[in-house]
């Protein structure tokens with residue numbers, strides 16, 4: 241927090257309460273907003289189901305020197321058991337427009353629903369990323385991808401917001417995409433809308449491909465929400481197939497699948513997926529388990545695993 245006193249925070253809460261009414265909450269539990277199902281309370285929370293609310297929430301936070309954090313689908317997040325002492329801006333804006341040249345979609349649109357819709361409409365481009373959880377904004381932020389394709393391959397441009405400024409559109413090259421990375425991780429700008437490229441294709445062909453990908457993923461991912469997908473990034477290594485050494489391969493070798501701490505376990509079908517097995521795991525359990533896994537890989541293979549997921553809070 242930017243050295244704000246309790247009284248100042250209460251005043252800021254009252255400003256947000258007046259502007260956002262029922263969409264604003266105090267001390268709101270975050271576990272339900274993450275696929276891990278873990279996370280304590282946010283001091284302040286706003287549910288933003290339209291673009292204007294997102295802009296106002298970000299700019300009001302900026303004006304009042306209030307720390308804030310964007311939560312989209314919460315599928316790449318581990319939130320502390322103590323929660324977050326600032327403002328959570330939860331994005332839920334879902335406008336969609338398909339033109340002859342692009343698909344324009346707001347950042348809160350569910351990624352899996354978008355992929356499904358494009359397949360049914362015969363719009364080729366996103367199908368390789370079927371089954372990735374979360375929202376459009378989170379996918380752009382982290383350059384989500386699978387099976388050799390990622391957001392970087394299809395994004396034409398996105399509308400972003402720098403706190404305190406007017407929204408602006410930036411072309412693909414602005415985002416400096418690399419493996420699970422974009423410039424937004426440094427600039428902390430917020431994605432409001434994105435435009436994706438597509439080619440026309442027979443819906444039957446796309447739907448078949450989508451089914452095949454989902455079938456493959458179902459064999460290696462938990463059925464229900466209880467994880468954040470792959471916990472660690474693969475290791476970039478040019479001499480490996482696709483230039484990456486799979487973190488899951490190393491984790492399997494060090495016996496990760498047998499490991500658990502408290503309610504957190506390694507998933508038995510994929511050594512790079514940590515799960516909230518009991519539904520009652522604490523963020524502290526997951527973090528301890530992750531540290532133990534990193535140490536094993538470092539000790540036995542000399543590699544430093546880097547988290548793919550984002551930690552929020554203490």
Ligand SMILES: Cc1cc2nc3c(=O)[nH]c(=O)nc-3n(C[C@H](O)[C@H](O)[C@H](O)COP(=O)(O)OP(=O)(O)OC[C@H]3O[C@@H](n4cnc5c(N)ncnc54)[C@H](O)[C@@H]3O)c2cc1C
Nearest residue numbers: 312313314315316373374375377378379384385431468469
């Ligand atoms: C079962 C499962 C399978 C998965 N498989 C894959 C996979 O194959 N490939 C892959 O890449 N990922 C995968 N993931 C991880 C995750 O789905 C992606 O990283 C996803 O794109 C995150 O989007 P989100 O909306 O859930 O982001 P969140 O988890 O809500 O947030 C993640 C980060 O993005 C930021 N963010 C979110 N929205 C915005 C926005 N509008 N503007 C700016 N920043 C924003 C947040 O502040 C945070 O730092 C998987 C997850 C699960 C649970």
